[in-house]
Amino acid sequence: QVTEPTTVKAASLGNSQVxxxxxxxxxxxxxxIKEIGEQVAARLRHHHKLAGCLSLSIGFSYAVAEADGRGGFNxxxxxEPTNDNQVLTQQLLWLFRQNWDGQAVRNIGVYSSKLSANSGQQLNLFETP
Known part of the structure; x- marks a missing residue:
């Protein structure tokens, strides 16, 4: 219906690999994971965006999913909003290490959401720029 207000979907950028x-x-x-994270960071910079939320999706192999009953985790x-390679990859590796228990991995996905415009940098007096 034309009279109904439209809802804008939240934008996100990501990449996955089998x-x-x-x-x-x-x-x-x-x-x-680092390679995919760097690809997502490059796409964020290309679109002049910062990510406020980062998501890691790991899919286990078919044999693990059958035996364990878990297909993976997300x-x-x-x-803090960023598009910095090092920050994004450190966060992704932390998420992976917190949730992986040695299962065989077959699918990896990295997604960024809560995007905001990269309009400038907020400096902090307690850190070097």
Missing amino acids: LPRDYFNQAEIETV QALKM
Whole structure:
């Protein structure tokens, strides 16, 4: 209906990847998480946006999902709005380490939401710019 007000969906940017094989090694999984996180950060900078919420989605392999009953996990974290590679990847790795128990990973997704315009930088007297 034309007379009804339209609701604007919340914007988000993200990326996901289905891995070519099951990944068991934590270092390999974290490398892929960092790469995807950096891709999302680059997209945020390209669109002149800052992310106020970061989400990590991990999908386990089919065999783990059948045996464990869990297909993976999806965790989100509110944070100060940023599009900095290092900050985003540190938060993603923290989320991963808090929730992963050694299962085989087959799918990784990183999503950013609560986007705001990157109009400037707020300096802090207690940190170096």
